[in-house]
Amino acid sequence: MTDAPAYVPPNVWTWNKENGGQFASINRPIAGPTHDKELPVGKHPFQLYSLATPNGVKVTVMLEELLALGHMGAEYDAWLIKISNGDQFGSGFVDINPNSKIPALMDRSGPEPIRVFESGSILFYLAEKFGAFLPKDIKSRTEAMSWLFWQMGSAPYLGGGFGHFYAYAPTKIEYAIDRFAMETKRQLDVLDRRLADNEYLAGNEYTIADMAVWPWYGALAKGLVYGAGEFLSVQDYKHVQRWTDQIAKRPAVKRGRMVNRVSGDPASQLHERHDAGDFETKTQDKIEAAKPA
Numbered sequence: 001m002t003d004a005p006a007y008v009p010p011n012v013w014t015w016n017k018e019n020g021g022q023f024a025s026i027n028r029p030i031a032g033p034t035h036d037k038e039l040p041v042g043k044h045p046f047q048l049y050s051l052a053t054p055n056g057v058k059v060t061v062m063l064e065e066l067l068a069l070g071h072m073g074a075e076y077d078a079w080l081i082k083i084s085n086g087d088q089f090g091s092g093f094v095d096i097n098p099n100s101k102i103p104a105l106m107d108r109s110g111p112e113p114i115r116v117f118e119s120g121s122i123l124f125y126l127a128e129k130f131g132a133f134l135p136k137d138i139k140s141r142t143e144a145m146s147w148l149f150w151q152m153g154s155a156p157y158l159g160g161g162f163g164h165f166y167a168y169a170p171t172k173i174e175y176a177i178d179r180f181a182m183e184t185k186r187q188l189d190v191l192d193r194r195l196a197d198n199e200y201l202a203g204n205e206y207t208i209a210d211m212a213v214w215p216w217y218g219a220l221a222k223g224l225v226y227g228a229g230e231f232l233s234v235q236d237y238k239h240v241q242r243w244t245d246q247i248a249k250r251p252a253v254k255r256g257r258m259v260n261r262v263s264g265d266p267a268s269q270l271h272e273r274h275d276a277g278d279f280e281t282k283t284q285d286k287i288e289a290a291k292p293a
Helices: 021-026 054-068 091-096 119-130 138-168 174-196 208-221 238-248 251-258 284-290
Strands: 046-050 076-080 104-107 114-117
Touching (some): 119 138, 138 208, 174 238
Antiparallel strands (some): 046 104, 104 114
C-alpha cells in the first residue's frame, strides 16, 4: 500500500459539494437565501430563531436569567431553526441575519423592530437594554467585555477547528487534530488560570462573559461535546470544573439549556418556547406520552 500523494492546492479553488463531512449538505461558499420562507412571529417582545447549539444556549440562558430577575419585558418566543435542514437559508431568516447563522433575534418592543445577530452582540444588546449582567464600573465592565470577545475569537478554533477535525471530518488528519487539540488545551488553561483566583470570569460577578463561555467550554469540560473529554484530559482543569458546576446549578441556566434542544433526554428538550409554563407541559417526553398509542 502506497501513501496517498500530497495535496497540492490548485491555482483557483473550486467548490466540490462532496467535500465537507457531516455538514457538507448545508455548507456553501456563497451567502443569501436559497428559498423563500417567512418566519413565524409570536406574542412576546422578543422573537428568537435558534437551535440549542452552544451559541444558541448563550441567548436562551440570558433571556431566562433576565426573567428570573423580574424583567418581564424580556419575555420571548423561541422558534426552532433546524440548521441540518437549511432553515437558516430561508429568506426570512437571512433578512435578520445575512450570515445565516443561529441565533437571530428580533426586538419588537419598540415602534420599529430591531434585528440583532451574532450571539455576542445579542448578549450585549440585552445587557444594555435591561441594565443587567454587565458591571457598571469601568474596570469590571471592561473585564467582562474582554472575556466576551475572547470567547467570540477563541471558540471557532474549538468548534470549527478541533471539533470538526476530531468528530466530523470525513477522514482523520493527525496534523489537524494535533494542531487544534493543542490550541483547545491552551484555551482551557487560559480559563483555568483566570478562574483559579476569580469566582467568575469578570471577577466576583456573574456576567454575560460567563454566559458566553460556559455553553462552549463548560460542555467541553464535562465531556458533552465531540466525545473528547478523555482525549483532552478535561478533568485536569479543576477551576474550570468548579466554575462549570457552579453555573450549571442556576435554575435559569437549566431552563435555558432546554430551549430549542432536539437531542438528548426527551425531558430536557423544549423544541419551542412560548410561555414559561412550557417547561412543565411541552417538553418532548410529555408530547410523546400524549400521543395516541
